[in-house]
Amino acid sequence: MFIRPLPETRIVAGRQVEILIRGEGQPLLFLHAGHGFEPDDPLVAALSKHYRVYAPSHPGFGASDRPDHLNSVEDLVFFYLDLLEQLDLRDLIVVGVSFGGWLAAELATRGTGRIAKLVLIDAVGVKFSGRETRDIVDIFATTIDEIPSLFFHDSAAGLRQFGGLDFKSMSLESTTRFARNRESILLFGWSPTLYNPKLLRRLYRVHVPVLVLWGAEDKVVTTAYGKQYAAAFEHGVFREVAGAGHYGYLEKPSEFAAEVTTFLATKTPALV
Amino acid sequence: MEFWHFCEQSMHPAWEKIEGATKVSVDNRFCEPEVAHKLYNRYLDEWMIADQLGFNIFVNEHHGSANCMSASCLITLAILARQTKNARLLCLGVPVTNRTDPYRVAEELAMIDVISGGRLEIGLVKASPFELAMSNQSPARIMDRYWEAHDFIVKALTHQGAPFSWEGEFYNYRNVNVWPRPFQQPMPPMWITASGPTTGRKIAQLGYVMATFFNGAGTKPLYDAYKDEYRKTHGRPAPIDRFAYLAMVVCGRTEAEVQERVKKVKPYLAVQPRTPKAWSNPPGYENVEMNARALNSGITGRINFGLPANPTLAEMAEGGILFAGTPDQLYEQMVAFSDRCGGIGRMLMLSQAGYLSHDETVDTMQLFAAEVAPRLREYAKLKNEEIVQAAE
Numbered sequence: 001m002f003i004r005p006l007p008e009t010r011i012v013a014g015r016q017v018e019i020l021i022r023g024e025g026q027p028l029l030f031l032h033a034g035h036g037f038e039p040d041d042p043l044v045a046a047l048s049k050h051y052r053v054y055a056p057s058h059p060g061f062g063a064s065d066r067p068d069h070l071n072s073v074e075d076l077v078f079f080y081l082d083l084l085e086q087l088d089l090r091d092l093i094v095v096g097v098s099f100g101g102w103l104a105a106e107l108a109t110r111g112t113g114r115i116a117k118l119v120l121i122d123a124v125g126v127k128f129s130g131r132e133t134r135d136i137v138d139i140f141a142t143t144i145d146e147i148p149s150l151f152f153h154d155s156a157a158g159l160r161q162f163g164g165l166d167f168k169s170m171s172l173e174s175t176t177r178f179a180r181n182r183e184s185i186l187l188f189g190w191s192p193t194l195y196n197p198k199l200l201r202r203l204y205r206v207h208v209p210v211l212v213l214w215g216a217e218d219k220v221v222t223t224a225y226g227k228q229y230a231a232a233f234e235h236g237v238f239r240e241v242a243g244a245g246h247y248g249y250l251e252k253p254s255e256f257a258a259e260v261t262t263f264l265a266t267k268t269p270a271l272v
Numbered sequence: 273m274e275f276w277h278f279c280e281q282s283m284h285p286a287w288e289k290i291e292g293a294t295k296v297s298v299d300n301r302f303c304e305p306e307v308a309h310k311l312y313n314r315y316l317d318e319w320m321i322a323d324q325l326g327f328n329i330f331v332n333e334h335h336g337s338a339n340c341m342s343a344s345c346l347i348t349l350a351i352l353a354r355q356t357k358n359a360r361l362l363c364l365g366v367p368v369t370n371r372t373d374p375y376r377v378a379e380e381l382a383m384i385d386v387i388s389g390g391r392l393e394i395g396l397v398k399a400s401p402f403e404l405a406m407s408n409q410s411p412a413r414i415m416d417r418y419w420e421a422h423d424f425i426v427k428a429l430t431h432q433g434a435p436f437s438w439e440g441e442f443y444n445y446r447n448v449n450v451w452p453r454p455f456q457q458p459m460p461p462m463w464i465t466a467s468g469p470t471t472g473r474k475i476a477q478l479g480y481v482m483a484t485f486f487n488g489a490g491t492k493p494l495y496d497a498y499k500d501e502y503r504k505t506h507g508r509p510a511p512i513d514r515f516a517y518l519a520m521v522v523c524g525r526t527e528a529e530v531q532e533r534v535k536k537v538k539p540y541l542a543v544q545p546r547t548p549k550a551w552s553n554p555p556g557y558e559n560v561e562m563n564a565r566a567l568n569s570g571i572t573g574r575i576n577f578g579l580p581a582n583p584t585l586a587e588m589a590e591g592g593i594l595f596a597g598t599p600d601q602l603y604e605q606m607v608a609f610s611d612r613c614g615g616i617g618r619m620l621m622l623s624q625a626g627y628l629s630h631d632e633t634v635d636t637m638q639l640f641a642a643e644v645a646p647r648l649r650e651y652a653k654l655k656n657e658e659i660v661q662a663a664e
Contacts, residue, residue: 176564187413
């Protein structure tokens with residue numbers, strides 16, 4: 001999820017951003033999860049067969065710059081508003097995974113003038129339960145060794161996605177990307193832990209169709225959370241993929257891709 | 273040389289019952305209030321005896337820990353400000369990156385300084401990584417927060433006249449007006465802890481006392497960096513009282529007595545690192561480059577203080593971890609270590625640790641005060657003259 005850099009560098013709002021741009025068609029912005037993503041991401045590959053996918057590393061992740069003053073989720077949202085304007089993306093599909101799903105939801109609440117549809121995959125970002133019940137596992141209280149079993153349904157598959165956690169065999173560039181991603185997700189998501197208390201009451205502003213897609217075995221945020229998330233949108237639908245964890249889109253990439261492409265291809269999606 | 277009596281106020285009677293981590297996640301039912309009551313008062317008594325014996329006083333704080341029940345070093349110091357007469361009172365320190373309110377820290381510091389008649393020494397430290405779990409303050413950008421809190425506290429303590437406002441990145445105050453002002457003017461002496469040369473240089477620029485804990489072979493390069501930077505900044509050599517060092521200290525009349533006491537304090541070294549793994553180095557606490565290199569090397573954290581496995585007492589003394597011996601042996605060990613570091617002016621002494629009883633602790637302090645301290649004071653005086661003369 002973090003080992004290899006993205007192929008291109010662009011300047012957005014004065015900062016260097018590494019980005020993968022692939023495919024032709026309607027524009028699609030892919031917003032990655034807290035552990036980053038790689039050029040051979042299977043969901044990006046599948047989506048790029050139908051859409052022109054723009055997939056940057058967020059500021060602070062991978063090799064993308066993060067100036068000191070860019071240190072909140074709101075700052076990231078403004079960064080993406082700049083990116084949408086600079087690339088003049090219109091009729092845009094936004095797909096976000098986990099932390100990227102939070103960013104996608106935040107971005108859409110700032111106005112859906114440029115956005116056609118939204119896909120949130122095992123997203124975080126909102127708070128439903130009372131003050132003594134966590135909705136989202138405190139990932140900052142877990143160790144690196146726990147990543148495969150916590151974030152994946154099949155921990156062996158998870159271990160492979162993380163290069164076997166064999167950091168000693170990795171280049172300094174790769175371990176730097178890993179360490180940088182970990183620091184940045186903590187910077188943006190420390191407390192309240194991976195949510196914005198204001199976001200839930202802003203989701204009504206999202207007037208476009210939203211697919212909320214979940215790994216049925218997600219241990220970081222459960223399907224119950226995903227269902228509430230979907231219900232909070234004006235036009236939200238919830239779907240789940242069996243045998244998949246929080247990063248289930250890497251465990252069952254073709255199933256996730258099929259769900260997403262079906263939703264996107266539907267001219268008049270079922271409205272709830 | 274000055275000597276500072278230190279103890280972590282541990283809940284050691286619970287150690288044997290606790291499996292796994294002794295902090296952060298440890299069940300608070302292991303902290304029996306009645307046992308804690310007796311222990312707190314015992315430790316306070318020991319500091320009062322230290323005061324009578326000519327030691328200074330050093331207190332710390334930790335949170336959610338069986339290793340250290342001092343949840344606020346300033347509460348301990350506030351008691352001792354009233355109960356002691358002569359000792360300098362050092363908090364080392366207030367973990368300002370855990371605190372949401374540095375204004376309140378400044379007020380409490382000023383009160384202690386005034387109540388004690390100007391005996392406060394202020395140490396501001398970065399929080400321990402595992403305590404951010406409890407304070408809920410972010411490990412990310414921790415040093416940016418540290419320096420803003422530092423700058424604010426210095427201004428709040430030194431400012432005279434009409435209230436001022438502070439609109440910083442991390443702290444906002446509309447009306448800063450610290451009552452009382454500190455007894456010591458312009459403000460009490462400042463200390464900062466360091467383990468590496470980069471921080472050491474920053475402390476040297478400020479001219480503060482630099483303390484380092486159990487740093488062993490890392491101490492000389494740290495002190496050298498401070499000396500170099502101090503001379504560049506202030507145009508004169510750094511006096512020996514700028515250099516403080518913390519180690520465990522055990523004193524006995526005979527080698528047998530020393531061995532017996534060492535056996536009681538040593539469990540401290542085994543219990544102290546029992547931290548939940550996730551909290552030993554949360555992302556952001558160290559910089560990315562350091563974390564990336566640690567991942568590449570497979571080494572995380574300082575293993576066994578850089579000592580060999582099962583170190584001998586001689587190796588522990590040479591490594592600056594535990595000075596243990598009869599008065600003559602202690603004198604020799606401390607002089608040898610100080611010389612190797614380039615001169616220690618302030619010895620911070622963890623003289624109560626592990627299962628060492630009250631009587632044994634007091635006996636150690638009495639022996640040290642009578643038979644070791646006078647000689648080391650003389651040593652440090654000559655060493656300081658040597659440093660100053662070498663500079664001329």
